[in-house]
Amino acid sequence: MKLQRKNRLRATALGVIAVSSALALTACGSDNNGGGTTGGTGGTASGSASNVKCDGAKGQLLASGSSAQKNAMDLWVKNYMAACKDAQINYKSSSSGEGIVAFTQGTVAFAGSDSPLKPEQVADSKKVCTGGQGINLPMVGGPIAIGFHVEGVDSLVLDASSLAKIFSGKITKWNDEAIAKLNPGAKLPDLAIQAFHRSEDSGTTENLTKYLSATAKADWTYAPAKKWAAPGGQAASGSAGVAAQVKQTNGAIGYFELSYASSQSIKTVDINTGASAPVKASSANASTAIAAAKIAGTGKDLALKLDYATKADNAYPIVLVTYEVACDKGNKAATLPAVKSFLSYAASADGQKLLTDASYAPIPSEINAKVVETINSLQ
Numbered sequence: 001m002k003l004q005r006k007n008r009l010r011a012t013a014l015g016v017i018a019v020s021s022a023l024a025l026t027a028c029g030s031d032n033n034g035g036g037t038t039g040g041t042g043g044t045a046s047g048s049a050s051n052v053k054c055d056g057a058k059g060q061l062l063a064s065g066s067s068a069q070k071n072a073m074d075l076w077v078k079n080y081m082a083a084c085k086d087a088q089i090n091y092k093s094s095s096s097g098e099g100i101v102a103f104t105q106g107t108v109a110f111a112g113s114d115s116p117l118k119p120e121q122v123a124d125s126k127k128v129c130t131g132g133q134g135i136n137l138p139m140v141g142g143p144i145a146i147g148f149h150v151e152g153v154d155s156l157v158l159d160a161s162s163l164a165k166i167f168s169g170k171i172t173k174w175n176d177e178a179i180a181k182l183n184p185g186a187k188l189p190d191l192a193i194q195a196f197h198r199s200e201d202s203g204t205t206e207n208l209t210k211y212l213s214a215t216a217k218a219d220w221t222y223a224p225a226k227k228w229a230a231p232g233g234q235a236a237s238g239s240a241g242v243a244a245q246v247k248q249t250n251g252a253i254g255y256f257e258l259s260y261a262s263s264q265s266i267k268t269v270d271i272n273t274g275a276s277a278p279v280k281a282s283s284a285n286a287s288t289a290i291a292a293a294k295i296a297g298t299g300k301d302l303a304l305k306l307d308y309a310t311k312a313d314n315a316y317p318i319v320l321v322t323y324e325v326a327c328d329k330g331n332k333a334a335t336l337p338a339v340k341s342f343l344s345y346a347a348s349a350d351g352q353k354l355l356t357d358a359s360y361a362p363i364p365s366e367i368n369a370k371v372v373e374t375i376n377s378l379q
Helices: 002-009 013-026 070-083 096-104 119-125 160-167 177-182 203-215 238-248 258-264 283-291 336-347 349-357 365-377
Strands: 059-065 087-093 110-113 134-149 157-159 194-198 234-236 252-257 270-272 319-327
Touching (some): 059 336, 070 336, 070 349, 087 336, 119 134, 134 336, 203 319, 238 252, 283 349, 283 365
Parallel strands (some): 059 110, 194 252
């Protein structure tokens, strides 16, 4: 084990990124409630960690929350601890809700959440952020891919209305007229659609339903929520479970983070948004959509309001943004150096580059510049 670790730490920058990407694409991964903790001991700086500034960080830093960012956290923690020998980062991949509870109870230094803090959660955070409060720092973006498996069909275009009807059971056959109009020339089979959704509360579900609510109100009559509300369909556990069902079932369609489609060679739907051409699910196209987001938070809070109804060219509209939630003031003196140092690395050019390699989307530069500035100001 020591020899293997020594060899890994001597990897070149390209090798580190390639290995990290492979790990990300094969791990249990994003938005999977299976959980897990990321941590370990440090080594020497290598690859994307070469510009890490440890700034006196030492000891153990506990964090938890969103599993949607697990693959990104795995990469960041690995590289950070290779550079900062005296610091140990332990991120428990659980859920956004569990992470926020842990943060407001003061048991973790920061939390990951797929949704901004609610007003009552901000109020709770003031009990542990002495003289301050919890703020939202957008750190990870990503496309929610619509994966499909229809034998003989290699590409597929859908719009918000057809997606809403498919996932609510109103369209039941792949050769339905609404799908055929969006795919002229395609040989769509007379095959039953098998739609898969998440069985447990999920930030991925919430963001998909926000998109459907914003763009297909007449066809999607359910409020955005982490719990699946529409009738019909089949449930599977975690993004990994949904992806597995789509992979093995002819006639299937489901939703999950792009990394699952990439790693398992699952075909993904192009979305007709009204732009000049249907938009593919990709890291770059998700970043384009996120770039149009407006900062809805006040002061140092950088919560974003996404435009799910965008018609901009190359803007993929079904996206998820994960926030790191930290105290703007009142951080514990023992962990503040590590919080600032680690989050600064995650928000750095090196840290954000790893997101693309792992099929996530970097936070657009204009927003990210404010994230970096805010991290530097944490007290």
